[in-house]
Amino acid sequence: MLATRVEHETGPRWPYARQMVARSVTIIGPGAIGAAVGASLIDSGHDVSFASRTPFEVLDVTHPDGRVLQEIDCVSDPAAATISDTVMLAVKAHHTEAARPFLDAIVHAGTTLFVLQNGVEHIERLAPLVPAGVDIVPVVIALPAVRSAPGVVRTERQGLLSVPNSLGGKLLEELFVDSFIVAEAVDDWITAAWRKLLTNAASGGIGTLSRSDNRVLAADPDGRQLTLELMLEVAMVARAEGADLPDELAELMLDGLLENAGRHVASIVADRLAGAPTEWDARNAVINRIASRHGIDVPINKMITTLIRLGEPIEDGAP
Ligand SMILES: NC(=O)c1ccc[n+]([C@@H]2O[C@H](COP(=O)([O-])OP(=O)(O)OC[C@H]3O[C@@H](n4cnc5c(N)ncnc54)[C@H](OP(=O)(O)O)[C@@H]3O)[C@@H](O)[C@H]2O)c1
Structure with missing residues (x-):
């Protein structure tokens, strides 16, 4: 067994180092996010196992404070998986249904x-796939992470996971102790989720179609204007859902996004560049569905959704 190498700055990295109760956690879908989250949990002292389509034996995650390198348990056959009280699902949204054999084997009331x-x-998405009595906790992820091979992930920023302020949300807060990812239970999770969706739908959607990252949008006035108009559309839908997202905030968010435009390529853009199916339904079509329930017109998002969908690989539903 490789020794776990956790290389980081000396001294507490977070101002609020807390007592931690070690738990067993199973991660289904250890890609960029699942592997980074798993490494952070290992860093915090938990017992983490993995279930994936493509198995691997060594987790190698480079993060802002150092690196986690450890041999891990990873099953690729649902029949070999065991039930778990604490599970994290990190497959792409459009792979959720395909991950059902793992959910059936690992998740219980x-x-x-x-x-x-x-x-x-x-x-x-998850309620129809799991038994009654499962506490499904939605997580907003602010963690740019890139996978270069199974189990090999790099993230250059500290990560933040936002969850509703519930029993499950409090549990997530407690799981991440003194590591490079922090979890935060927030009172207004709807706003947190729609803020993330605002940028996902706009810069992710336009980036997917133009095969570009935010640096291109930042430099191009027409690209910036289109992104802003799409964000303002999404903000209308967000407000109808109860999110606190005034138009001025959408503009400020766009400014912040473009000013800080780094080299990170959004996961949906990376999938399009790789010719893989993208999360167009969870990131853009969802806004059309919700807008129509509220009687809100979202013509730009509808057009962006259709154009992304038309570019999907044939076997994943393109006409
Ligand atoms: N990456 C980011 O920077 C980032 C940032 C914020 C939010 N997110 C969101 O986080 C979620 C996860 O994204 P990601 O970038 O981590 O995706 P990813 O790198 O593609 O990882 C997905 C993982 O799920 C596995 N998988 C796929 N189908 C499966 C199945 N049927 N059964 C079991 N495992 C399966 C994949 O296995 P294979 O090895 O076979 O592909 C892979 O390990 C997405 O909703 C994404 O939008 C990502």
């Missing part, structure tokens, strides 16, 4: 299931 996916429909 009484499991707390954290859904680490973009969008705002975590509960609607």
Whole structure:
């Protein structure tokens, strides 16, 4: 067994180092996010196992404070998986249904299931797939992470996971102690989720179609204007859902996003560049669905959704 190498600055990295109760956690879908989250949990002292389509034996995560390198348990056959009280699902939204054999094998009534996916429909997506009695906890992820091979992930920023302020949310807060990811239970999770969706739908959607990152949008006045108009559309829908997202905030968020435009390529853009299916439904089509329930017109988002969908790989539903 490789020794766990946790290389980081000396001394507490977070101002509020807390007492930690070690738990067993199972992560289904250890890609960029699942592997980074798993490494952070290992860093915090938990016992973490993995279930994935493509198995791997060594987790190698480079993060802002150092690196976690450890041999891990990873099953690729649902028949070899065991039930768990604490589960994190981090497959892409469009792979949720395909991950059902793992959910069937690992999740039971009484499991707390954290859904680490973009969008705002975590509960609607998972509720039909798991038994009654599962606490489904939606998670907003602010953690740019890139996977270069199975189990090999790099993240250059400290991560933040936002969850509703519930029993499950409090549990997530407690799981991440003194590591490079922090979890925060927030009173207004709807606003947190729609803020994330605002940028996912706009810069992610336009980036997918133009095959560009935010640096391109920042430099191009037409690209910036289109992104802003799309964000203002999404903000209208967000407010109808109860999010506190005034137009001025959308503009400020766009300014912040473009000013800080780094080299990170959004996961949906990376998937399009790789010719893989994208999360167009969870990140753009969802806004059309919710807008229509509220009688709100979102013509730009409808057009962006259709154009992304038309570019999907044939086997994943393109006409
Ligand atoms: N990456 C980011 O920077 C980032 C940031 C914020 C939010 N997010 C969101 O986080 C979520 C996860 O994204 P990601 O970037 O981590 O995705 P990813 O790198 O593609 O990882 C997905 C993982 O799920 C596995 N998987 C796929 N189908 C499966 C199945 N049927 N059963 C079991 N495992 C399966 C994949 O296995 P394979 O090894 O076979 O592919 C892979 O390990 C998405 O909703 C994304 O939008 C991502």
